[in-house]
Amino acid sequence: MILKGKTAVITGASAGLGRDFSNALIEKGATVFGLARRAEKLEEMDDRLGALFHGIECDVSDEKQVTKAFESISSQSDRLDILVNNAGLGRFGLLEDMSAEDWDVQMATNLRGVFLCTRAVLPAMKRHNAETGFGGHIVNICSVAGLVGNPEVSAYNATKFGLKGFSEALMKEVRNDGIKVSCLYPGSIQTDFFSTAGVEISIDAMTAEDITSSLIHVLETPDNYLVSEVVMRPLRPNG
Numbered sequence: 001m002i003l004k005g006k007t008a009v010i011t012g013a014s015a016g017l018g019r020d021f022s023n024a025l026i027e028k029g030a031t032v033f034g035l036a037r038r039a040e041k042l043e044e045m046d047d048r049l050g051a052l053f054h055g056i057e058c059d060v061s062d063e064k065q066v067t068k069a070f071e072s073i074s075s076q077s078d079r080l081d082i083l084v085n086n087a088g089l090g091r092f093g094l095l096e097d098m099s100a101e102d103w104d105v106q107m108a109t110n111l112r113g114v115f116l117c118t119r120a121v122l123p124a125m126k127r128h129n130a131e132t133g134f135g136g137h138i139v140n141i142c143s144v145a146g147l148v149g150n151p152e153v154s155a156y157n158a159t160k161f162g163l164k165g166f167s168e169a170l171m172k173e174v175r176n177d178g179i180k181v182s183c184l185y186p187g188s189i190q191t192d193f194f195s196t197a198g199v200e201i202s203i204d205a206m207t208a209e210d211i212t213s214s215l216i217h218v219l220e221t222p223d224n225y226l227v228s229e230v231v232m233r234p235l236r237p238n239g
């Protein structure tokens with residue numbers, strides 16, 4: 001896909017990977033609707049990135065807020081080419097010490113949020129396919145925690161293993177509607193993720209820019225070439 005002139009929705013756009021994805025897509029000439037809960041962070045991005053960035057305050061796990069956000073997007077743009085399901089978090093620790101609230105917020109953000117946002121874009125993408133022969137591209141930000149289980153990561157592992165299954169099923173469900181579904185599996189990245197998870201980052205992690213370069217590559221592939229999965233790791237995790 002040529003990114004110039006296209007419209008993308010990026011969830012979790014206020015920080016970390018989502019902020020970097022937004023910067024890169026705007027540099028390529030795409031319009032970005034960035035969803036997140038922290039209005040002040042989105043306002044800073046609105047000021048910095050100009051007319052191509054539209055911050056929308058939205059908790060992706062809340063059905064009403066997601067419906068309202070996508071109504072606002074469709075009133076401002078007659079096309080929707082890309083959805084990056086990036087919003088997510090981990091809360092790490094021993095299972096016996098985990099609160100039901102910590103379990104629920106990971107499920108609600110990492111899985112329910114992906115379901116709600118994906119459901120919201122499919123009708124427009126299917127319409128686009130009927131008109132042009134190509135529907136669009138959905139990219140899910142999973143994790144190596146969607147491939148490998150580890151102690152003290154059980155709830156996060158459960159959400160990301162779930163996202164792997166969701167992505168594979170959706171890919172097969174919509175490929176004949178001209179809609180690409182790609183699932184990215186990064187290892188550790190230098191973002192605020194680890195302070196939210198309650199652990200220190202212990203390895204020589206990748207940068208958000210590293211992951212963004214692969215996102216752009218996957219999005220820019222020719223229409224009949226689908227990169228359905230990518231695993232990303234630091235070469236020397238111990239430096």
Ligand SMILES: NC(=O)c1ccc[n+]([C@@H]2O[C@H](COP(=O)([O-])OP(=O)(O)OC[C@H]3O[C@@H](n4cnc5c(N)ncnc54)[C@H](OP(=O)(O)O)[C@@H]3O)[C@@H](O)[C@H]2O)c1
Pocket residue numbers: 011012013014015016017018035036037038039041058059060061086087088089090109113141142143144185186187188189190191192193194196
């Ligand atoms: N960092 C890593 O090592 C790593 C590795 C593999 C995969 N990942 C995945 O990468 C994705 C991005 O994480 P990150 O590393 O960029 O972490 P981050 O810096 O903590 O950013 C998380 C983003 O998600 C948003 N978010 C969280 N809950 C939300 C909700 N309910 N509704 C809307 N937005 C919400 C946050 O915005 P607000 O707080 O403003 O809502 C923020 O913009 C996540 O899915 C994570 O699981 C991260």
